[in-house]
Amino acid sequence: MTDAPFPLYPHRHLLGIKGLSPLDIETLLDRADAAVAISRQREKKTATLRGRTQINLFYEASTRTQSSFELAGKRLGADVMNMSVGSSSTKKGETLLDTAITLNAMRPDILVIRHSAAGAAALLAQKVSCSVVNAGDGAHEHPTQALLDALTIRRAKGRIGGLTVAICGDILHSRVARSNIVLLNALGARVRVVAPSTLLPTGIAQMGVEPFTRMDEGLKGADIVMTLRLQRERMAGSLVPSVREYFRLYGLDAEKLKFAKDDVLVMHPGPMNRGVEIASEIADGPQSLIQEQVEMGVAVRMAVMEALLDPRRNAEGGAA
């Protein structure tokens, strides 16, 4: 795959979907399609990133994303190190930048960062000499999630352009929603968001989406319904009155899903709160793409790291 005929990825980092061209996105998805094949082989290890070092720096616990990045690196033959820093509290010790500078001195080729503060990945990228992949920064972006969602949709529906995608739930705090809104717009989908107004950011109507506050209206004619996780601390009283009210009005169940197209497919970035934003019958039902999303996650992360460490980029530096 080192001689892949893919166009060169023109950026040093992947900090967000914003700033990527449709060609950049399509190319990453094409690469990921090829990576899916590797993961389905009996022998899953390649030598593409042999000798390269990948550090996963996770300030927020995330079993799913971290293991997906880890597996992706290992399948490409990279040496992978996980650093779970746990709390983002700066009071406890070293600041993000000091940690970054320390890690940089270990000469990694790629740093994957998850942090609770928006802009953390961009800040890190300014201070290190390797490529940085944003694995989620606050409520800002989670680009590999949007890419894996796009890959899942493209493989299931054969296209993205022209589809109607309804993103439901806590848009306000969701980096997944922001990255998806940018990506789906770039590839020509029609994007809707459905949520109570307390969970919609200011200016949402100017963010390239059509906002709805009722599921029946928002899901009408949708090809894809994505539901987002509602964090526990936001359930009780402050932004929505209660879990049962939220599930009644916004929880994705069979009854509400009927408003969408007959061949609608359902997605969730995980981890799910069953009975809060999604009913089990839907999550486990025939229309669910949730398992595929997890598989595509590994493939997309392989594609991203491969593209960032494309040997053609480093030809003059001799790093390859």
Next chain:
Amino acid sequence: MSATVFNNARIVDPSRGLDENGTVIVADGKILAAGKGAANQGAPDNATIVDCGGHAVLPGLVDARVFIGEPGAEHRETIASASRAAAAGGVTSLVMMPDTAPIIDDVALVEFVLRTARETAIVNIFPSAAITKGFAGRELCEFGLLKEAGAVMLTEGRATIANALTMRRALTYARDLGITIAHETQDRDLGASGVMNEGLFASWLGLAGIPREAETIPLARDLMLTGLTGGRYHAAKISTAMSAAAIARARNEGAHVSAGVSINHLALNENDIGDYRTFFRLSPPLRAEEDRLAMVEALRNGVIDIIVSSHDPQDVDTKRLPFAEAESGAIGLETLLSAALRLHHNGDVPLMRLVECLSTTPARLFGLPGGTLKPGAPADLVLVDLDAPWLVREADIRSLSKNTCFEGARMQGRVLQTMVAGRKVFSA
């Protein structure tokens, strides 16, 4: 004492509505004469003669909102280092905020500031004191004793008094003593989690927003209480058109209110935050361009009385962090005048009005000497080349902290010389 004669100067003195070419004569630390006829008085013996080459002589700037790290955070800024930055920026008097460690809420601390200033500062430093002990919002400080000790203003610094009853009592009690209550307002709940102006830009950045109402709601409360009590109230740093309208209304109804705006809110907007640049995290937050334009208009039409630097030194420990974790604040003493002159050069605000808001009015509002070139006034003045271009570079900053919003900015208008009480404290 020595004497200085500034010949061939463009004299801009809002206290007399004067903008004319002439001579400024300084002797014994005071203005002897300033105007086109002043040369007739003849130069005092042994006077230093300065040919201004047509450049402007203004009354020294009076900056009514300056945060300094002494006592408690001397690595960020000392009274001495702030005074050197002030002198370089043409600021001859400044009001120091009580946000220090410990908080200036006691006579002994006011005396400490004055003593340190006397021993180390090269410009006039006027202390302010807290409204409530420890900024806790409950017990009033000893307004009378603090005033006697030399506090020129009562302010809760960066904090907002949440309790309306406390504010009412503060205004009432301060009225008897003739002291102004200066207050920055941000509703502690409405603005609590926010780190920048609420709006589309914040939404894309994934940063929690602070709505404009978070500033104006407590301000509106304060203005009503000012009417109720007959106290004197200064809205220390406003940033929205709604706040300006509330002030105009209260003033029309006869309340003793005045208002300030920081130079940052006249020169910058939220877009300057760009890719999470923490030096642009301010309180109140930088707003949208329409808000900036509203502030310029309020300055021009007299609703806003004064411009402050809101100089707030922060170091790498508090700024080199993700945006939401960084402290707010930016330094500004050295760039205050030059940044304000942008409004003159682009025709937004006449020079006379700018100098009035930077010097004459703040001196008058807070009862400080200076702010005028009238004969007999202290010789606090600044000689400025209004047109000289220069580039703000970190290496040239005199403040101990380098968190300027103007790094790399092109300025037009530069201080050539600053004089405090007849003594040259800065020359380019």
